[in-house]
Amino acid sequence: MAVGAFSGGRLAGFARLISDGTSDGYVQDVVVHPEFRRQGIGGRLVRYAVAEGRKAGLDWIGIVGVPGSEGFYRGLGLTERPGHTLWNAEVDFHADRSDAMPDTKEYHFANSPEVCSESIDLTLQAGRIASVHFNGGCPGSLAAVAVLVRGKRPAEAAELLSGICCGEKSTSCPDQLAQMLKKIITENPELSR
Numbered sequence: 001m002a003v004g005a006f007s008g009g010r011l012a013g014f015a016r017l018i019s020d021g022t023s024d025g026y027v028q029d030v031v032v033h034p035e036f037r038r039q040g041i042g043g044r045l046v047r048y049a050v051a052e053g054r055k056a057g058l059d060w061i062g063i064v065g066v067p068g069s070e071g072f073y074r075g076l077g078l079t080e081r082p083g084h085t086l087w088n089a090e091v092d093f094h095a096d097r098s099d100a101m102p103d104t105k106e107y108h109f110a111n112s113p114e115v116c117s118e119s120i121d122l123t124l125q126a127g128r129i130a131s132v133h134f135n136g137g138c139p140g141s142l143a144a145v146a147v148l149v150r151g152k153r154p155a156e157a158a159e160l161l162s163g164i165c166c167g168e169k170s171t172s173c174p175d176q177l178a179q180m181l182k183k184i185i186t187e188n189p190e191l192s193r
């Protein structure tokens with residue numbers, strides 16, 4: 001929820017409440033234009049956002065205050081949480097795959113320009129197809145293909161889809177998936193069964 005304070009059509013102050021819609025919320029981005037400070041606007045914005053959160057059933061509402069804002073929040077009756085630390089999650093978890101499931105492998109395949117979808121993302125788990133996502137193409141039909149191959153062994157899915165053509169074309173999106181699977185099997189012969 002966003003809360004604005006206006007003066008003659010100008011935005012004088014802003015705050016927002018973000019929440020999971022159930023129990024927890026955070027008031028963020030509390031700011032009052034320098035021209036309008038010390039007139040009670042910041043306090044009203046925070047009180048309104050918190051009151052609306054309570055009305056929506058949130059029983060925990062927190063605010064991360066920047067250094068220097070302590071007097072402002074204390075003056076509103078908010079209390080600090082001793083021992084709590086703000087942690088910045090600036091770690092690039094994408095670069096660290098050690099959290100991935102050990103038997104999970106992810107693949108990306110660029111499709112032939114003959115077909116409508118541009119590429120395919122595929123995940124194998126324990127030697128079986130865990131997920132397939134076609135980037136582009138006919139969303140409904142390709143979602144159906146993805147659902148139908150889920151749980152199958154790569155060799156089984158490749159055999160089912162191989163050679164399917166789209167109209168006059170020599171290939172199709174499902175056939176591209178079959179070609180992708182065959183390439184994966186060639187690189188991982190243990191998947192050929």
Ligand SMILES: CC(C)(COP(=O)(O)OP(=O)(O)OC[C@H]1O[C@@H](n2cnc3c(N)ncnc32)[C@H](O)[C@@H]1OP(=O)(O)O)[C@@H](O)C(=O)NCCC(=O)NCCS
Nearest residue numbers: 030031032037038039040041042043064065066071072075
């Ligand atoms: C912090 C901020 C939102 C306060 O807005 P505001 O409209 O000036 O606040 P209010 O007028 O409602 O202030 C209420 C009371 O808070 C206290 N207060 C406000 N700003 C304060 C400051 N910079 N230092 C100490 N106390 C402050 C005062 O007790 C004030 O009452 P008073 O004016 O009667 O002394 C505003 O200064 C601002 O936008 N700062 C830059 C952005 C920022 O730091 N936002 C907080 C993000 S966590």
